[in-house]
Amino acid sequence: MSEVNEKIESAKAANPSPALGDIDLESFSKQAEEHSYQEDFSKIAEADRQRMEDVGVVLGDSAKRSGTFLQKDHSVIHSKTQQDGVEIMSTPDAMQKYLWLSDYLWKLVSPEADKFTRFASDNPYQGYFIRVLPGVKADYPVQSCLYLAKHGLAQNVHNIVIVEEGAELNIITGCAIAPMNDEGLHVGISEFYIKKGAKLNFTMIHNWAPKMEVRPRTGIIIEEDAVFTNNYICLKPVHTLQTYPIARCVGKNARASFNSVLVATSGAHLDVGSRVLLEAEGTKAEIVSRAITTGGKIIARGFLSGQVADVKGHLECRGLILGESGTILAIPELEGTVAGVDLSHEAAVGKIAEEEIEYFMARGLSRDAAVSTIVRGFLSVDIEGLPPELAAQIQHATDLSQQEVL
Amino acid sequence: MLEVENLSVKVGDKQILQDVSFTVDIGETLVLFGPNGGGKSTLLMALMGFPRYEINAGRIFFKGEDITRLPVDERSQRGIGILFQRPPVVRGVKLREMVRACLGDRAESVDIDELALRSNMTEMLDREVNYGFSGGEVKRSELMQLIAQEPEFAMLDEPDSGVDLMNIVLVGKMINDLLQRDMIRSRTHSSLIITHTGHILDYVEADRACVLLNGGIWCRGNPQEILSSIKTQGYEGCAACQK
Numbered sequence: 001m002s003e004v005n006e007k008i009e010s011a012k013a014a015n016p017s018p019a020l021g022d023i024d025l026e027s028f029s030k031q032a033e034e035h036s037y038q039e040d041f042s043k044i045a046e047a048d049r050q051r052m053e054d055v056g057v058v059l060g061d062s063a064k065r066s067g068t069f070l071q072k073d074h075s076v077i078h079s080k081t082q083q084d085g086v087e088i089m090s091t092p093d094a095m096q097k098y099l100w101l102s103d104y105l106w107k108l109v110s111p112e113a114d115k116f117t118r119f120a121s122d123n124p125y126q127g128y129f130i131r132v133l134p135g136v137k138a139d140y141p142v143q144s145c146l147y148l149a150k151h152g153l154a155q156n157v158h159n160i161v162i163v164e165e166g167a168e169l170n171i172i173t174g175c176a177i178a179p180m181n182d183e184g185l186h187v188g189i190s191e192f193y194i195k196k197g198a199k200l201n202f203t204m205i206h207n208w209a210p211k212m213e214v215r216p217r218t219g220i221i222i223e224e225d226a227v228f229t230n231n232y233i234c235l236k237p238v239h240t241l242q243t244y245p246i247a248r249c250v251g252k253n254a255r256a257s258f259n260s261v262l263v264a265t266s267g268a269h270l271d272v273g274s275r276v277l278l279e280a281e282g283t284k285a286e287i288v289s290r291a292i293t294t295g296g297k298i299i300a301r302g303f304l305s306g307q308v309a310d311v312k313g314h315l316e317c318r319g320l321i322l323g324e325s326g327t328i329l330a331i332p333e334l335e336g337t338v339a340g341v342d343l344s345h346e347a348a349v350g351k352i353a354e355e356e357i358e359y360f361m362a363r364g365l366s367r368d369a370a371v372s373t374i375v376r377g378f379l380s381v382d383i384e385g386l387p388p389e390l391a392a393q394i395q396h397a398t399d400l401s402q403q404e405v406l
Numbered sequence: 407m408l409e410v411e412n413l414s415v416k417v418g419d420k421q422i423l424q425d426v427s428f429t430v431d432i433g434e435t436l437v438l439f440g441p442n443g444g445g446k447s448t449l450l451m452a453l454m455g456f457p458r459y460e461i462n463a464g465r466i467f468f469k470g471e472d473i474t475r476l477p478v479d480e481r482s483q484r485g486i487g488i489l490f491q492r493p494p495v496v497r498g499v500k501l502r503e504m505v506r507a508c509l510g511d512r513a514e515s516v517d518i519d520e521l522a523l524r525s526n527m528t529e530m531l532d533r534e535v536n537y538g539f540s541g542g543e544v545k546r547s548e549l550m551q552l553i554a555q556e557p558e559f560a561m562l563d564e565p566d567s568g569v570d571l572m573n574i575v576l577v578g579k580m581i582n583d584l585l586q587r588d589m590i591r592s593r594t595h596s597s598l599i600i601t602h603t604g605h606i607l608d609y610v611e612a613d614r615a616c617v618l619l620n621g622g623i624w625c626r627g628n629p630q631e632i633l634s635s636i637k638t639q640g641y642e643g644c645a646a647c648q649k
Contacts, residue, residue: 363487365479
């Protein structure tokens, strides 16, 4: 792909539609107090710990993690690896350590893509750098939490993940906001490099607040025989959220899989999708989304592009409208530019079928219990290859949120 | 166990059943024959209490209690179960969850995997309920759920339809287990079985039979006698029969 085309794709990834309205960046504060580095997790305030744990970050001594990165507002408060061959540090530190990292920075997301990427490039930032050396298979997931403590802060981060040839890594990352804070802006630039034969399983859980504006901007490149799985869970209230990661399968037999589980409460506006370009022979992609509205608006996008023969992609989008209001707009898009591509999609949006509720009632469940069982099932996405502890974290987050949804 | 008195049922504006009366005793299996469109499934749905099936006359008693206006879940909790002919697909919900729901309070004490093994449903247990199930798998799934639920009165809507020869033997065995047909003196489970072809009667013994024609009970009698009459003369013969 030419550089010009790459820029165009980056721009698409950044902002497919202006549906969410404009945000005045000047209305957020850019400065936050410094938070001290904590070697010991027990020094982290209990309220903050609880919020972090709700998004899958384990802070107990027995944490089975290959490493941890914690950022509070603009301060890195913990950054440590537990395994040789797994590197974790802030992106600015990594830039100092590795001069070659400039070849990776702003290469998959353009700083010129939109006002948020410009904001992220114009202002000082932190964010994590995670790298797994060639052939290293991380024993446990690496975890990170990007935490917003200051009311009204614009938090911008730049994350870079490099999984070198033949390496394997699971990442669980949670983004959360402090209990007494309900307003802010989070701009997260993420660039993922999955090298030849490598595997990355990236799970992200977002727990925001009713006045939060969230704008992740993500680019992923997947080389030959590499596998990338992205799981995105956003079940708590948020004001606006717009994310549209773009993955390029550039090497033979590269695979990408995106799973999202979304809940929009009243007043929330989520514009969430993924874009996968199948650029090499034998590449495969799957995009699966489950969206529930209890009064908010969800745009669920998916775009698959088959650009060479012998590629395969499937897109599945299902939306459930609970309650009297709320909107779900599913936009599945398939693009084939040559013969021999195999792309398909299925999309369904609606209420829970009365017939399904009655089916459970005929087995003795009350109406409420029947609805609860169906919703729980709807939200559970089977994710192939997900480590059991991460599946349990997702289930835990889903269960917590389900109680609120119903 | 079950007494149905002068029941009339309509669906939308259409009157489907008119003045239907019958009883099922404790431990008894009643088989209900009838042509397609004759109202057999409507009767089961109305007995189960689905709101789309409006009872506009008559009453239903279960173990002496008038359940005519009870909602579906309360009828189920009182001991009535149903095998659906075409149950809905429930995306996302695993069959295991469904069986757990059927077990209710007994969910912790019953081994679901063992139940699935007996039902030849091990491979389906962690699949979405009815999604991509074959005809035989749907019936075995339904029967496994009913066996978990242990209803005192089970209504089986065409348990033999769409079931191949390999499966019908197991389906028959599961029904016999469900209905305690290997017991004679201590049998307490009763049932109402709908069959269009009568095929299931090669595997499950019924005590009595009725023919439902044109929205009403046309005749009653011995299951095998009625079945052989239907086999030789068809339901057209039944309609013309005045004997």
